[in-house]
Amino acid sequence: MDCIFCKIISKEIPARILHETTHSICFLDAFPLTKGHVLVIPKNHHEKIQNLNVDENTDLFSLVHLMISKVDSITGSTLIAIHNGKEAGQEIPHLHVHLVPRDSSDSGGPIHSMFDSSIQLSDSEIEKYFNLLKI
Template identity: 40%
Template sequence: MAAARSLTTCIFCKIIKGEIPSFKLIETVHSYAFLDIGPVSKGHALVIPKDHTVKMHELPDEYLADALPIAKKIALAQGLENYNILQNNGRIAHQQVDHVHFHVVPKPNATEGLVLNESCWPAKTASMEELKAYHAELTTKLEGMGKL
């Protein structure tokens, strides 16, 4: 029941259905792209899969295969040299709408667009031993998943 309820209240599902107006850029069988009404910079666009899925790892592959070429077309159409493609999964990862979506955020200069600094991107130092151990663990899991 919760999934059906979220379909009827999801702002992105309503945009896809035309119940909420948008500045549509591209629409395919699997995706809908439009300008963000709260842009971080001029041209900030969203690419949303038409499948109502909350997190990217739950989304069927055909929707993922459609989304990035659309983001690329939007970046090319805008003539962007510098930009960010952003996708968040879960509240603590800054996801605000419970529907998978990709941001195409133009970065025209140092102050406009997505702004990150050391505190926003707290890189840590990892030892070669730590990396080697995690690499072995992760590749084993990936191999167990089979061919993608």
């Protein structure tokens, strides 16, 4: 497989690995957005969250939970981001959770600043998506 994250997991490519669990691994991002930018990934190649089995999901988010206090200690605030698929902005098709230390001088903004505008939905459209998404 030609996945850079799979090569990091198999130690074919060096990385600054911070911690490793049964199903997950985390390391410093090679192209950080801010100082201390961390990636947490599953060891098995999965493109999206919904492809993880329950054990992998629990392990991945337990590692995110473990690392968030460490990352948050850098600036006191951390962006947690997942691009769940190519259309959502995922550049490497291997699920990865970004832990990005944030502060007021980093030029990043809130999630709504990623989009040109918010959409306006009619009551019937809101009802449609409500019914589509509720469990």
